[in-house]
Amino acid sequence: MPSWAELPIGRVVRLDADPDAVALALDPLPDDAPAVVTYFAAEERSVADLAASVLRELDKAAIALFPAWLPGAEGIEGPSGMNVAAVQALARGRASVTGHFGPFLAELARRALTGGPSGLAPEVRAAGLVRVLADSFGRARLAILVRVPDELGTAAREVLVAGCEWLAHRGRAGVWLAGAPLDDDRVRTVPVPLPAAFDGAGEAVPVPATADQAPAVAYPPVAGRPHPGSASERALEAALSSRAWAGGRAWNQTYRPGPLAVPIRVDLLWERERCVVEIDGPDHRAPAKFAADRQRDVLLQLDGYAVLRFSDGQVLTDMDTVVRQIGQFLRNRRRAEG
Known part of the structure; x- marks a missing residue:
């Protein structure tokens, strides 16, 4: 091979x-x-x-x-x-x-x-x-x-x-x-x-x-930036950029669960809070990608990450709810960490 x-x-x-x-x-x-x-x-x-x-x-x-x-x-x-x-x-x-x-x-x-x-x-x-x-x-x-x-x-x-x-x-x-x-x-x-x-x-x-x-x-995203071809990623970044609590975020990062594991690319990451946000387009409903998403989520959760998933439609039509839920999770985790 x-x-x-x-x-x-x-x-x-x-x-x-x-x-x-x-x-x-x-x-x-x-x-x-x-x-x-x-x-x-x-x-x-x-x-x-x-x-x-x-x-x-x-x-x-x-x-x-x-x-x-x-x-x-x-x-x-x-x-x-x-x-x-x-x-x-x-x-x-x-x-x-x-x-x-x-x-x-x-x-x-x-x-x-x-x-x-x-x-x-x-x-x-x-x-x-x-x-x-x-x-x-x-x-x-x-x-x-x-x-x-x-x-x-x-x-x-x-x-x-x-x-x-x-x-x-x-x-x-x-x-x-x-x-x-x-x-x-x-x-x-x-x-x-x-x-x-x-x-x-x-x-x-x-x-x-x-x-x-x-x-x-x-085409792939460039690490550190929202994907320029994704309206939902660009819109979410615009909404987060004015919120102080959203600091520390990093777009399109590669995470390796273990030395022999297949790397995982995550859409949006808060590493200190161990929070991953995924924005799913219609292609994520295809059986192979849906199964791969579930496998990725388990690997991330085993390493202590929470995975918050939103659809493109949610981000583009109900941004306030998406931002509120991300912010609530981050504030709760920061309080728990003291």
């Missing part, structure tokens, strides 16, 4: 595993894994259309993750001329010592503040976005996990494979296909280093989502 570090980069392969099991195994990212961004493929008419779709979604992810990939830009917000000049100078300086393509990085930094489309060629954007996204998670490499839907026709499957080959070659990313079989001799199937804990995840049934709910791209 290969390690994550041994899975191919710069080429297209198909993973011999259920995509839901792969997603569980990659959260949090194993130490030896590249950064992994998931792309939910849809039917495209041409390779150019597929490339444009993937690059558009990778671009959105890179903009959302700013300033994780540009050290020194923390706290620079808003489209003022001074801010734009500052981030572009930082981008050019970083490119000069890292090998990033300076014009691409400077343009991306500007657009992170001002918005607007890129004016650079697709080949330049592919290579630049792959490097930026890997940097965001402190990894040297990036893999794009492409989830293949069941309903693709023969022509659409051929477009998908050819487009993925373009992306792997131009971006120097690993492109890992998972999901429906493709029956394509160009794509080699490789084993996946899944922990034993996920052996039974292959029978997971995804929770259906409407077209406006399903993301085109998913």
Whole structure:
């Protein structure tokens, strides 16, 4: 069984595993894994259309993750001329010592503040976005996990494979296909280093989502920050930021219950009070993820942590109750500790 570090980069392969099991195994990212961004493929008419779709979604992810990939830009917000000049100078300086393509990085930094489309060629954007996204998670490499839907026709499957080959070659990313079989001799199937804990995840049934709910791209959070793609995490952080009792919190931390245990990523942690807050989206109702959540909760509770779970809907529609319950728990625990 290969390690994550041994899975191919710069080429297209198909993973011999259920995509839901792969997603569980990659959260949090194993130490030896590249950064992994998931792309939910849809039917495209041409390779150019597929490339444009993937690059558009990778671009959105890179903009959302700013300033994780540009050290020194923390706290620079808003489209003022001074801010734009500052981030572009930082981008050019970083490119000069890292090998990033300076014009691409400077343009991306500007657009992170001002918005607007890129004016650079697709080949330049592919290579630049792959490097930026890997940097965001402190990894040297990036893999794009492409989830293949069941309903693709023969022509659409051929477009998908050819487009993925373009992306792997131009971006120097690993492109890992998972999901429906493709029956394509160009794509080699490789084993996946899944922990034993996920052996039974292959029978997971995804929770259906409407077209406006399903993301085109998913990516991990950056430790210490709410996930930029999660409206509920960002809203909860905004609500907590003005409350003195909420100090000491840390977003998206990795916790290891024991030296041989599978690490656990928690959404929100108060370490001193041993309190974990989890915010669950609809995907947490899928059988594999639901079972994994219960297992994680038990491991955390055995180590003395309380786990408070709220749904996305609760956070977004009844914030006062969510904040009140978190605050009540923290105050009670602090009183008990004296």
